[in-house]
Amino acid sequence: MPEPPADTLTDRQIAGEAAAEGLPVDAGFEVAIAAAEAGTEGVAKKRLGFGAWLSIAWLVLLLLVMALAPVLPIESPRARVNGLAFQQPLCNAADCVAGHPLGGDAIGRDMLSRLIYGARNSLFIAGMATVIGFLVGGFLGLVAGYYRGRTESVVVGLLDVMLSIPALILALSLATFLQDRIQDIVGSSETAGRLTLTFALGIVAIPTVGRITRANTLVWSQREFVTAARAQGAKNFRIMFREVLPNVVPAMAAIALLALGVLIIAEAALSILGAGITPPAPTWGNIITEGFDYLTNGRAPHIVFEASAIIFFTVLAANYLGDAVRERFDVREARL
Amino acid sequence: MSPKRRKAQLDADERFPSAPLDGPLLEVDGIKTHFKTPRGLVRAVDGVSFSLERGRTLGVVGESGSGKTVLSRSIMGLLPKKNVVREGSVRFENREVGQLPPQEMRHIWGSQMAMVFQDPMTSLNPVMRVGKQITESLLYHLDISRTYANELAVALLESVGIPEPARRMREYPHQLSGGMRQRVMIAIALACGPKLLFADEPTTALDVTVQAQILDLLQSQQRERFMAMILVTHDLGVVAGRADEIAVMYAGKIVERAPTKVLFTEMRMPYTEALLQSIPKLSDKSHTRLRVIGGRPPQLINPPTGCRFAPRCPYVQDKCRTEEPPLMPAETPGHEFRCWFPVGTPEGKAALERNRQAGIAPAAEDVAGNGKTATTAAAPSETA
Numbered sequence A: 001m002p003e004p005p006a007d008t009l010t011d012r013q014i015a016g017e018a019a020a021e022g023l024p025v026d027a028g029f030e031v032a033i034a035a036a037e038a039g040t041e042g043v044a045k046k047r048l049g050f051g052a053w054l055s056i057a058w059l060v061l062l063l064l065v066m067a068l069a070p071v072l073p074i075e076s077p078r079a080r081v082n083g084l085a086f087q088q089p090l091c092n093a094a095d096c097v098a099g100h101p102l103g104g105d106a107i108g109r110d111m112l113s114r115l116i117y118g119a120r121n122s123l124f125i126a127g128m129a130t131v132i133g134f135l136v137g138g139f140l141g142l143v144a145g146y147y148r149g150r151t152e153s154v155v156v157g158l159l160d161v162m163l164s165i166p167a168l169i170l171a172l173s174l175a176t177f178l179q180d181r182i183q184d185i186v187g188s189s190e191t192a193g194r195l196t197l198t199f200a201l202g203i204v205a206i207p208t209v210g211r212i213t214r215a216n217t218l219v220w221s222q223r224e225f226v227t228a229a230r231a232q233g234a235k236n237f238r239i240m241f242r243e244v245l246p247n248v249v250p251a252m253a254a255i256a257l258l259a260l261g262v263l264i265i266a267e268a269a270l271s272i273l274g275a276g277i278t279p280p281a282p283t284w285g286n287i288i289t290e291g292f293d294y295l296t297n298g299r300a301p302h303i304v305f306e307a308s309a310i311i312f313f314t315v316l317a318a319n320y321l322g323d324a325v326r327e328r329f330d331v332r333e334a335r336l
Numbered sequence B: 001m002s003p004k005r006r007k008a009q010l011d012a013d014e015r016f017p018s019a020p021l022d023g024p025l026l027e028v029d030g031i032k033t034h035f036k037t038p039r040g041l042v043r044a045v046d047g048v049s050f051s052l053e054r055g056r057t058l059g060v061v062g063e064s065g066s067g068k069t070v071l072s073r074s075i076m077g078l079l080p081k082k083n084v085v086r087e088g089s090v091r092f093e094n095r096e097v098g099q100l101p102p103q104e105m106r107h108i109w110g111s112q113m114a115m116v117f118q119d120p121m122t123s124l125n126p127v128m129r130v131g132k133q134i135t136e137s138l139l140y141h142l143d144i145s146r147t148y149a150n151e152l153a154v155a156l157l158e159s160v161g162i163p164e165p166a167r168r169m170r171e172y173p174h175q176l177s178g179g180m181r182q183r184v185m186i187a188i189a190l191a192c193g194p195k196l197l198f199a200d201e202p203t204t205a206l207d208v209t210v211q212a213q214i215l216d217l218l219q220s221q222q223r224e225r226f227m228a229m230i231l232v233t234h235d236l237g238v239v240a241g242r243a244d245e246i247a248v249m250y251a252g253k254i255v256e257r258a259p260t261k262v263l264f265t266e267m268r269m270p271y272t273e274a275l276l277q278s279i280p281k282l283s284d285k286s287h288t289r290l291r292v293i294g295g296r297p298p299q300l301i302n303p304p305t306g307c308r309f310a311p312r313c314p315y316v317q318d319k320c321r322t323e324e325p326p327l328m329p330a331e332t333p334g335h336e337f338r339c340w341f342p343v344g345t346p347e348g349k350a351a352l353e354r355n356r357q358a359g360i361a362p363a364a365e366d367v368a369g370n371g372k373t374a375t376t377a378a379a380p381s382e383t384a
Helices: A006-020 A025-044 A050-071 A111-147 A149-164 A167-186 A189-221 A224-231 A236-272 A284-296 A302-328 B003-015 B068-076 B130-141 B146-159 B165-169 B178-190 B208-225 B236-240 B260-265 B270-277 B318-322 B346-358
Strands: B026-037 B040-052 B057-061 B084-092 B113-116 B196-200 B228-233 B245-250 B253-259
Touching: A050 A111, A050 A302, A111 A149, A111 A189, A111 A236, A111 A284, A111 A302, A149 A189, A167 A189, A167 A236, A189 A236, A224 A236, A224 B113, A224 B178, A236 A284, A236 A302, A284 A302, B026 B068, B040 B068, B040 B084, B040 B253, B057 B068, B057 B236, B068 B084, B068 B113, B068 B196, B068 B228, B113 B178, B130 B146, B130 B165, B130 B178, B146 B165, B146 B178, B178 B208, B196 B208, B208 B228, B228 B236, B236 B260, B245 B260, B245 B270, B253 B260, B253 B270
Parallel strands: B057 B228, B057 B245, B113 B196, B196 B228
Antiparallel strands: B026 B040, B026 B084, B245 B253
16 A cells, blocks of 8 residues: 555654654653643642731731821820720710720720830830741751751750740740840830840740751751752752751741740730830730729720730731741642 | 853863873772661771773662662762761872862862762752752852853753753742653753762652653763763663663672673673573563562671672582682673672582582572572562
8 A cells, every 4th residue: 555554644743743842752741741730720829818818908907007106196105085084995975085996094095096006016026026036046946957966966955945944934034134234225114125025035936946947957958959959069058048948937937927926925924914114105915914903893894805806816817827828838749 | 062061161170170181080999988877887888999981881780778879979978977987099080089078079069070869859959949959059160140050051951851941940849740850950960060970870769761761861961071970770771771881789899890791791790690680571471480689688787708699699609608709800801700609600600500409599599590489588679
């Protein structure tokens, strides 16, 4: 027969198609994978859910209000308004002072204003303390986990000593120790209180972040790509910060966002115990302390409830967002 | 490659002036690597010597635990300092590099010697884009701009057969298939134009259909760049057509070394013979029992006195159990082996005959081909 055999024709066609796409013929299976990938792209990409967006909205709102506090149409947090004392939130009665939606505290100060200015203190302290814990703890954990040996023993020993002291007692003693010294340097008592709490809580956060970082660094340092980087001539610091750290950061970030929540509460606890920022200046903790008597005697429970609710939503948002962000930006195999 | 690449190579040479182009590229002399463990000293590599010319390929073959991987990492100096005893000399371009501290080795790693690792799944950083992983070492070793490094990386990816290299640059390792990842690993290793490439079982973790592609790629790149290569594998079939010379390792020592053709035609060491016989043949009838090397590789903490293969050897004689054979030269130049009763010689035949008549059954009796079942349950995968 003059006709060419059918299978020769097909082979030629396949080769022609591959060539037309500008690909080597033997890369056929890779083309197939690329095609499969393209097909599932929409499915594979995770989106931030409703809850995450709600958390973002809440935190953004808080930050905005904090930043804009001086220009917002609210009273000063220290100004007493006539007749506002013990006013319930959303009061519609005739004898209510208008324009104070969250009511007033025991001596007639606007609750909304105190909560906003309180946020400026509380969130600044918790945020900066988290940053201190993240940086110092992260660095110590990374070095310990990467270098091993004596470095590790010293660092782990140090972290264990810090962990062996109950966190609240450690923070309390650090705060009382630091208070006067910082006061001498900065002068202003509110700033001194802020810095004191920031450092005290930051130090308390170090061992938690440090341990998590070390544990993860240990695992990732054993991976072959670390040896591969060494075999390409990379230096220890380069490997630590460029190769290992990016793998450890998701775990660090998750624990740091958890820590942020715990530290907001810890700051409140320290304020309740009288360490740190002293009363006329508002923090969420101070507000709760001051409202405590009126919660137990039932005259104005809203003082404690409002501050607690705000702490609750902020901590919840931070934790929720922490999880969501970790899931969304995890580029590792787990996503496949 | 492009003139750009060649320029990059020139830059590298300036930073690390190379010796004149005579003499072997790599000379390894009596290298020993011992690990201190709670149970004793593990002699993973126990006195290995060889030399390698520029542009040549040495295949290192041996079963699991024979010290092939440790050998390649010892030569490169990649093993941890702790609990490792390392002796012997490694001369690279007539320069002793065996005892150099890591700070010095860094200028050799990547730009002079590079390594392709066994498992491309774990040897790429999962959170770094492919392009960045390649440009990292380019930027470190060569004094070039970021844009230029990116161009080089795209060219490299193209040269290792990755379609759409510019797109792949921005992808993460998990978006690539196993074969593609190994291609990326090769691109990273080749990035700074090394003179010596270690390929440590580069195809073990890959699908069989991809293995040949990767090996062909390594071979073509090696020829193109006139680079020396040490191809470590447990598969004689892998090195058969690709290495100029083959070294067979057993229990931390080279037991036979010969140019590839000579090794397959005039093998002298019973271990090499056993390895070759354990490869299944397509011409065999179905349900033919696979031939295995009975027993296990010896413990490297207290290796047997005498020949280390003696307990599993069908040719074994009393002398083998007491005296360790040295590396003896064979008729063909460049062919050496360690055996008192070599395969294919009258002494060897006599020894095998004696064993058969005396009914001595070494662990590896079926290797001799008398058709009996294996006495131990060595998995076929261990023997190849």
